[in-house]
Amino acid sequence: MLGVTCLADLNGRSIAEGEGDLPPRWVSPVTRANTVSLPKAIGDSVASQPSQEERLVMYQVIAARHMGLDQMVWQVPGIALTAQAFLMTIGLGPGVGHLARFVSGLLSLVIAAMSVQLLMRHRLSARADAVWLEDFERTQGWTVMHRPLGDRCAQFGVQMRGMARLRSYSVWIAGLAIFGLVGLGIAVSATFS
Numbered sequence: 426m427l428g429v430t431c432l433a434d435l436n437g438r439s440i441a442e443g444e445g446d447l448p449p450r451w452v453s454p455v456t457r458a459n460t461v462s463l464p465k466a467i468g469d470s471v472a473s474q475p476s477q478e479e480r481l482v483m484y485q486v487i488a489a490r491h492m493g494l495d496q497m498v499w500q501v502p503g504i505a506l507t508a509q510a511f512l513m514t515i516g517l518g519p520g521v522g523h524l525a526r527f528v529s530g531l532l533s534l535v536i537a538a539m540s541v542q543l544l545m546r547h548r549l550s551a552r553a554d555a556v557w558l559e560d561f562e563r564t565q566g567w568t569v570m571h572r573p574l575g576d577r578c579a580q581f582g583v584q585m586r587g588m589a590r591l592r593s594y595s596v597w598i599a600g601l602a603i604f605g606l607v608g609l610g611i612a613v614s615a616t617f618s
């Protein structure tokens with residue numbers, strides 16, 4: 426058996442790689458999630474489409490991956506705060522030498538930047554999966570479960586008040602950036618004192 430790589434939309438229609446233009450909704454990172462390798466018998470010109478059961482397995486796999494990514498999104502800030510607390514103790518502690526203060530401040534800045542980048546990457550992957558899952562649920566005629574919090578609250582008439590209206594993702598990005606700026610301030614302070 427030979428293999429053919431094929432893009433399949435959520436209705437199981439095949440879009441062979443290199444044939445025709447992809448519809449605009451497929452031109453995204455989600456396209457990679459819809460790429461499947463289908464077996465092709467020698468002499469066959471068209472690969473078979475995934476069955477309903479196979480599409481449900483794809484849905485389950487992507488839903489499980491989405492849950493894992495969502496957990497990783499929120500592990501990053503917790504681990505970063507632990508590292509920041511340790512570095513801030515060194516950088517702001519009494520009796521610490523200038524070099525140790527400089528290095529801890531610089532490391533704080535680097536860890537903040539790395540944490541922000543990793544948080545953004547995990548969030549992007551989780552969001553791509555959520556979009557795919559939402560589209561799959563919609564095309565199956567199911568209740569759409571994978572939607573942003575604001576959309577779900579609006580659907581059920583739940584009002585988001587006060588700080589709950591702020592996107593946690595943005596709040597944590599800002600918080601980690603502030604830690605990085607404090608680390609930079611510690612490194613600068615150690616350099617000129």
